[in-house]
Amino acid sequence: MSPSLGLRVRDWGLEILQTAFRLLPWPTEPGLRSIGTPDESSPVLLTCNYALTVRRLVATLEGCDAWLVVAPTAGINVWCAAAGGHMSTHQIVSALKTSGVAERVRHRDVILPQLAATGVLALEVFRRCRWRVRFGPVSASDLPAYLASGEKTDAMRRIRFSLRDRLEMAASWAAPTALVVGGGALFIRPEWALPLMGLVVAMAVLVFNVYDRLGPRRKTTFALGASVAALAVTWLAGGAAAALATAAIAACFVSALLTYDYTGSTPIEGGSHFEERRWTIAFDLERCDGIFRCWEVCPEACFEKLESERKVALAHDDRCIRCGACIVQCPQDALFFEDEAGARIEPDVIRKYKLNLLGRRSIDAH
C-alpha cells in the first residue's frame, strides 16, 4: 500500500469512527498549522481542537493559503465548546499569544467560526492582545468563498441543518445506543440483537429528520406513532412476546429521546422545554448604535439592519434559539434575556457565566 493511500484509508477510518462517536471529545494537537504556502499577509483562521473539525477544515481549504491556529478546547467542537466555556476569550488570547502566529504575519486580523461568538468576546480579545476578531461563516464549507470575497453573505450567517448534518447526528446517537442495546440483547436473546439495532438506527434517522419540524402536539403523536409502528412491525415479524418486548424498548427509546436534553446535544431547536420560566431575547432600542455585531453573529438571522437609522430591528425573535451570541458581542449592552414578568439576565452575567440558554438550564434571576 502506498503511503498516501495508507493515509487516506486511515483518514477515512478516523472520519467514520469520529462521526459515529462524535458526542465524545476527539482532541487533536493545538498550535499553528500552515495551509498551502502562506506568507506574512495571508489570512489567519482560528478554530477548536476537535479532530473532526480540523481535518474537515483543512480538506475544505485545499488550494487556499492561510494560517490556522488550533486552540485548546478540550477536543470539543466549536459551538459546544463556546457555549460550554471551553472556547472562551482566555483560550483565544492564549492561543494567539503562544502559537507563534504573531511572528508569521504583519496584520492582526483573525477569523473565528461564527458559532464561537457565544463564548468569545471580540472586544476583550482586542483589548488583551490587539488582535481584531472577525466572525467568519457558520459552515467551514463557505470559507473559501468568504476568503475570496471578504464578504459574508446572508446564507453564510444562517445555520443550516442539511440532510447530511441530520444523518451524521443520527449516526452519532444511533452508534452508541445500538451497541448498548444490541450488546445487551446478545446476552438475553441473540436473535433480537440485529433487529433491535436496526430499530435504533431507524428511530434515530426518523427523529433527526422529522422531530424538529413538528409542533409540540405532533411530537407526542410522532412518539406514540413510532412506538405503535415498532409494535406492529415486530409483531408481524417475531410473534407476540418479541413484539411486546421490542415495543417496550422502542417506547423507552422514544421517551428517552423526547425527554433528553435535545438542545444540549445539538441546537437543532430552541431550548426551554425544562425551564420553569421562559426567557426570551429582549432589546433596548435606545442603547443601540448600529454597529451590527448582533446581525453579524446571529445564527438564526433574527435581526434586520435599519441602515438609515443606524439601528437594528429584532424582526424575527420567534426564530431565536437563545444562544446568547448577540448579547455577548453587543458593545452597548442593548440586548439581554427577559422573562414574562420583566426579570432580566443582564449581559455581564451572561458573559461572566457563559449563560446562553442552549440546552437544559433552570435559572432564577432573583
Ligand code: SF4
Ligand atoms: S450589536 Fe448592539 S449596538 Fe450593535 S446593532 Fe446590535 S443591538 Fe445595536
Ligand code: SF4
Ligand atoms: S437573537 Fe437569539 S439566536 Fe440570535 S444571536 Fe441572539 S440569542 Fe442567538
